[in-house]
Amino acid sequence: MRYQSTRGNSPQQSFLEILLGGLAPDGGLYLPTEYPQISKAQLDSWRGLSYADLAYEVLSLYCDDIPAADLRALLRKTYTEQVYCNGRPQDNANDITPLHWLGEEQGTRIALLSLSNGPTLAFKDMAMQLLGNLFEYALQKKGQQLNILGATSGDTGSAAEYAMRGKEGVKVFMLSPRGKMSSFQSAQMYSLQDPNIFNLAVAGVFDDCQDIVKAVSNDHSFKAKHQIGTVNSINWGRVVAQVVYYFQGYLLATKSSSEKVSFTVPSGNFGNICAGHIARMMGLPIAHLIAATNENDVLDEFFRTGVYRARKSTETLHTSSPSMDISKASNFERFVFDLMGQDGKATAAMFKQVDEAGGFDISKEAIFKEMGKYGFQSGRSTHQNRLETIRNIDGEYGVMIDTHTADGVKVAREHLQAGIPMLVLETALPIKFEETIEVALGRPAECPAAFKNIKSLPQRVENIDADVNQVKAFITTHLS
Ligand SMILES: *Cc1c(COP(=O)(O)O)cnc(C)c1O
Numbered sequence: 001m002r003y004q005s006t007r008g009n010s011p012q013q014s015f016l017e018i019l020l021g022g023l024a025p026d027g028g029l030y031l032p033t034e035y036p037q038i039s040k041a042q043l044d045s046w047r048g049l050s051y052a053d054l055a056y057e058v059l060s061l062y063c064d065d066i067p068a069a070d071l072r073a074l075l076r077k078t079y080t081e082q083v084y085c086n087g088r089p090q091d092n093a094n095d096i097t098p099l100h101w102l103g104e105e106q107g108t109r110i111a112l113l114s115l116s117n118g119p120t121l122a123f124k125d126m127a128m129q130l131l132g133n134l135f136e137y138a139l140q141k142k143g144q145q146l147n148i149l150g151a152t153s154g155d156t157g158s159a160a161e162y163a164m165r166g167k168e169g170v171k172v173f174m175l176s177p178r179g180k181m182s183s184f185q186s187a188q189m190y191s192l193q194d195p196n197i198f199n200l201a202v203a204g205v206f207d208d209c210q211d212i213v214k215a216v217s218n219d220h221s222f223k224a225k226h227q228i229g230t231v232n233s234i235n236w237g238r239v240v241a242q243v244v245y246y247f248q249g250y251l252l253a254t255k256s257s258s259e260k261v262s263f264t265v266p267s268g269n270f271g272n273i274c275a276g277h278i279a280r281m282m283g284l285p286i287a288h289l290i291a292a293t294n295e296n297d298v299l300d301e302f303f304r305t306g307v308y309r310a311r312k313s314t315e316t317l318h319t320s321s322p323s324m325d326i327s328k329a330s331n332f333e334r335f336v337f338d339l340m341g342q343d344g345k346a347t348a349a350m351f352k353q354v355d356e357a358g359g360f361d362i363s364k365e366a367i368f369k370e371m372g373k374y375g376f377q378s379g380r381s382t383h384q385n386r387l388e389t390i391r392n393i394d395g396e397y398g399v400m401i402d403t404h405t406a407d408g409v410k411v412a413r414e415h416l417q418a419g420i421p422m423l424v425l426e427t428a429l430p431i432k433f434e435e436t437i438e439v440a441l442g443r444p445a446e447c448p449a450a451f452k453n454i455k456s457l458p459q460r461v462e463n464i465d466a467d468v469n470q471v472k473a474f475i476t477t478h479l480s
Pocket residue numbers: 122123124155156233266267268269270271272273323324404427428
């Protein structure tokens with residue numbers, strides 16, 4: 001399988017060649033040159049496979065420069081019940097992403113697709129755990145080291161640290177805004193004692209952390225000299241790992257591949273739902289993919305109107321579903337590339353317009369009128385909607401959901417179609433956003449047993465100023 005840039009002006013590469021990098025040299029994102037097609041018979045033959053073996057069937061189509069036996073071993077090591085047992089105890093936990101049926105509304109069965117049972121209780125573990133094992137494998141093969149520099153406001157940083165802890169050849173330097181994360185999130189990150197993980201608590205806000213990462217990444221000689229890399233959401237390895245649970249959700253919800261299902265996806269950077277788009281392009285019988293946003297509704301606006309209007313960071317609201325608080329959706333370019341008939345020149349022109357004019361408008365163009373064939377729909381929620389949905393799902397079904405999943409359930413209910421099961425992606429467990437749960441329900445969030453005393457564990461974190469040179473100095477003194 002070869003990978004091309006969405007801007008059409010970079011050489012094609014193999015999976016292992018793009019795994020450790022970020023953007024393509026022309027500023028685009030990597031996508032395969034074609035989507036492998038899965039027949040209905042093939043799909044039915046995957047019923048009953050373990051999650052790891054299903055992942056092998058899907059990923060072997062994309063990672064064909066990893067020998068089959070190695071890939072299968074990496075997947076079996078990653079997708080185990082032991083790794084994905086930290087969340088809600090469920091009878092069908094060996095499905096790894098079990099379905100949790102809520103009930104029937106308007107003739108439609110609704111389920112949560114449980115993606116939040118990994119080590120950090122958010123869906124990012126689904127891909128990040130695999131990335132940790134893939135990075136270690138690729139670095140050993142090349143005899144290289146990698147120093148990951150990242151910025152986080154919560155979920156991404158902890159998922160990356162738990163994926164990379166103890167990994168040979170990898171160090172993680174994670175910047176977080178001091179005192180700005182929830183106490184549960186900071187305890188999760190700062191309690192890690194692994195010597196290859198460095199938490200840097202920056203005196204500033206998330207944007208300051210992000211700016212430092214950008215400044216270091218733009219210092220090409222520093223970056224090359226110290227093998228600096230990232231694990232951000234545009235990494236193709238993350239997207240392709242997420243394709244697998246759309247197949248798993250489909251197979252668990254249906255008896256034969258003549259049936260269809262829809263998915264609703266709480267969305268921010270468009271990484272999660274982009275994987276759903278790829279599954280659908282491969283032939284998975286998905287009726288609709290519904291993008292659910294919070295008040296930061298750049299994606300909802302696009303799917304409804306054909307106008308893509310990236311927000312400034314000063315226009316980005318801090319909401320009760322903070323992992324979806326984005327100003328522009330970094331993976332969205334992958335969908336736009338497909339929408340433009342995989343025309344890199346046209347895609348490059350559109351994103352040039354995003355940089356220069358803040359967005360683009362395709363509302364009057366034929367491609368917008370024909371967009372229905374990709375199955376996307378969308379909606380948004382407000383803080384009040386999420387509180388009401390958390391209360392309602394707790395009252396109706398006795399199930400506690402987090403603020404991001406609540407956004408998904410609220411929007412899913414506006415798009416039910418009789419007879420087509422609706423699977424809402426559960427992207428985090430309520431304990432991660434316990435302050436809002438308390439407000440919604442007047443009682444504390446459920447806390448999985450493994451996390452009961454996390455806030456009293458010793459913490460390992462360095463305070464640092466919002467200063468690029470201090471961060472660079474910290475990195476150079478802590479390299480082996
Ligand atoms: C990251 C995240 C999202 C948004 O996912 P994208 O891939 O950025 O669209 C939604 N919910 C939670 C809990 C997250 O951590």
